[in-house]
Amino acid sequence: xxxxxxxxxxxxxxxxxxxxxxxxxxxxxxxxxxxxxxxxxxxxxxxxxxxxxxxxxxxxxxxxxxxxxxxxxxxxxxxxxxxxxxxxxxxxxxxxxxxxxxxxxxxxxxxxxxxxxxxxxxxxxxxxxxxxxxxxxxxxxxxxxxxxxxxxxxxxxxxx
Numbered sequence: 192x193x194x195x196x197x198x199x200x201x202x203x204x205x206x207x208x209x210x211x212x213x214x215x216x217x218x219x220x221x222x223x224x225x226x227x228x229x230x231x232x233x234x235x236x237x238x239x240x241x242x243x244x245x246x247x248x249x250x251x252x253x254x255x256x257x258x259x260x261x262x263x264x265x266x267x268x269x270x271x272x273x274x275x276x277x278x279x280x281x282x283x284x285x286x287x288x289x290x291x292x293x294x295x296x297x298x299x300x301x302x303x304x305x306x307x308x309x310x311x312x313x314x315x316x317x318x319x320x321x322x323x324x325x326x327x328x329x330x331x332x333x334x335x336x337x338x339x340x341x342x343x344x345x346x347x348x349x350x351x
């Protein structure tokens with residue numbers, strides 16, 4: 192089988208991104224509190240999903256899993272807390288550590304978001320052989336790095 196062309200990759204990624212962007216979050220049609228006055232960005236959804244699947248979770252661990260700085264994770268958590276979606280608690284074992292978890296009243300919503308956003312990914316990974324799944328993930332990581340490099344190069348060129 193010949194290697195896919197950059198155009199084929201571009202079109203396939205565009206199709207995936209389009210489907211992700213245009214699938215409304217669960218509860219949107221019911222005016223759920225998540226969407227009432229809140230404009231969740233992908234970083235909010237990613238953090239909420241991480242907290243929902245692994246919470247309660249410490250801030251440093253959350254930042255590490257999201258591949259962002261502690262300051263960025265803290266900002267996202269503050270916004271989620273302001274919207275009432277998550278709760279912060281002190282760690283009984285280490286009082287310096289803050290744990291975050293999904294607020295009880297929003298657990299059904301986060302479960303629905305997990306079902307909508309993560310279940311298709313789980314089914315995709317199940318359909319692939321382990322080496323194919325690893326190659327898919329590796330390819331996406333490399334693509335993200337390259338897109339980041341292009342963005343950095345463009346910013347440097349623009350600042351001249």
